[in-house]
Amino acid sequence: MKPEPARLLARSDVAALLGLDDCMVAVERAFAMHADGTAAPPGVLGVRARDGAFHVKAGALDLDRSYFVTKVNANFPHNPCRHGLPLIQGVIVLCDGDNGAPLAVLDSAEITILRTGAATAVAAKHLAREDARVATICGCGNQGRVQLRALTRVRALDRVFAFDADAAAAAAFAVEMAHACGIAVEPVADLATAVRASDICVTCTPSRRYILHAEDVRPGTFVAAVGADSETKWEIDPRLFARARVVVDSLDQCAVIGDLHHAL
Numbered sequence: 728m729k730p731e732p733a734r735l736l737a738r739s740d741v742a743a744l745l746g747l748d749d750c751m752v753a754v755e756r757a758f759a760m761h762a763d764g765t766a767a768p769p770g771v772l773g774v775r776a777r778d779g780a781f782h783v784k785a786g787a788l789d790l791d792r793s794y795f796v797t798k799v800n801a802n803f804p805h806n807p808c809r810h811g812l813p814l815i816q817g818v819i820v821l822c823d824g825d826n827g828a829p830l831a832v833l834d835s836a837e838i839t840i841l842r843t844g845a846a847t848a849v850a851a852k853h854l855a856r857e858d859a860r861v862a863t864i865c866g867c868g869n870q871g872r873v874q875l876r877a878l879t880r881v882r883a884l885d886r887v888f889a890f891d892a893d894a895a896a897a898a899a900f901a902v903e904m905a906h907a908c909g910i911a912v913e914p915v916a917d918l919a920t921a922v923r924a925s926d927i928c929v930t931c932t933p934s935r936r937y938i939l940h941a942e943d944v945r946p947g948t949f950v951a952a953v954g955a956d957s958e959t960k961w962e963i964d965p966r967l968f969a970r971a972r973v974v975v976d977s978l979d980q981c982a983v984i985g986d987l988h989h990a991l
Contacts, residue, residue, distance in 0.1 A: 730828045738834040747841055747877060754845040755852075758976060760788065771980055773957055779803030780957060793824030798835050802956075804933050814868075815839060844873035846976070847929060847951040852881040854974060855949035859926035860885050865918055865938065865962075866931035866954060867891035867900035872907075874929045874953065879908050887912045888921035892932075919943040930954055930962040937989070941966035955985035965990040 736744075760766040769786035785797040800817035807814055817835035822828060851859075859882045864871045867889050878884060887904070889912055891897040897914035905912040915921045922928050922943045930939055931953040941964040944950060950971070952963045968990035981987040 733829040734831040736831060736833040738836050741833055741837040745837065745841060747845065747873065748880065750838075750841040751845040751848050751877065751880065754842060755849045757788070758846075758849060761976065765789070769977060769980070771984070773984070776801075776803070778805055782956065787824050789824070794830075795822045795824045795827075796820065798839070800835055800839060840869055840873050843870060843931075843953055844877035847874055847953060848877035848881050850951060850974065851878055851927065851949055855882055855927055856947055859949065861887070861925045862927040862929065863888040863890060863915075863918070863921045863925040864900070864929050864931070865890045866929075867893075867896045868931070870931040870953065871900060871929070872904060874931055874951070875904050875908060875912075878927065878929070879910070882927065884908075884910055884927075886910065888915045888925065889913065890915050890918045890921055922948075927951075932962060933960060934962050935959055937961050937964045937986075939967065940964045941970070944971075952986045955989075958984045958988055960985065961989050962986055963990075 757766065767787040769784065772783040774781040780802050782800045782802065783797065787795045796819060798817060798819045800815055802815050804814060806812040813836060815836055819833040819835045819838060820829060821831040821833070823830055862878060862884050864875055864887060875887060887910060889897045889900045891900065894914065894916065901912040901914040918938065919940065922939065923945060925948065927949045928939065928944065929951045932938065933954060939950070939962060944967055950963070954960060955962050963986040968987065973987065975981040975987065982991060
């Protein structure tokens with residue numbers, strides 16, 4: 728039998744087909760399958776470039792049929808300013824896990840953004856205090872926006888602090904997200920003060936030196952460290968790991984890249 732040609736989906740196609748709520752359901756199911764051993768262990772490869780990096784991530788799942796998927800993302804922080812291009816660009820290739828036939832090629836940007844926000848929301852659903860009402864979003868780009876949208880699905884937030892190294896970005900974020908989420912969003916210049924008053928803190932920056940200090944995090948605060956996706960990135964004070972309950976998705980990966988890597 729001649730195989731069907733692989734479907735090609737642009738970013739606009741993905742955005743029209745995949746919503747945040749559906750993504751949260753899928754992410755929670757995938758975490759559960761990974762935890763109980765019914766999903767194959769994922770693989771990660773990082774390749775550095777002169778002004779950025781490439782990440783290759785692969786995994787397999789048995790759902791209604793067997794699937795293999797790999798994502799190749801390019802992360803170039805200077806793209807928006809220097810070239811007018813997105814910071815993150817890439818593709819996802821979906822294959823039949825039984826015979827290797829390519830099924831689809833998708834633009835990865837929308838899935839990457841939504842999946843990352845969905846992972847934080849699933850974590851907060853199970854780990855953040857039920858009475859959490861105040862959150863700090865550190866990093867006010869596209870990822871900060873989806874992080875806040877996702878959090879409002881699982882906790883009844885009534886106040887949010889927005890911090891960014893670019894004060895104008897934090898101000899724009901506050902206006903946009905207050906309207907979008909219907910809650911008070913305040914831009915702040917001092918991250919430490921905001922975190923001390925928060926029940927939830929999300930960091931989604933490309934920082935290469937930790938920005939969240941242990942003494943600024945109150946006991947019982949839920950922290951989602953999102954930005955450090957390579958061994959060179961670093962957002963969280965190692966002293967915080969020493970006194971916190973640390974929950975990871977893949978211990979093998981987290982031990983060699985990101986914040987846990989630095990703490991170890």
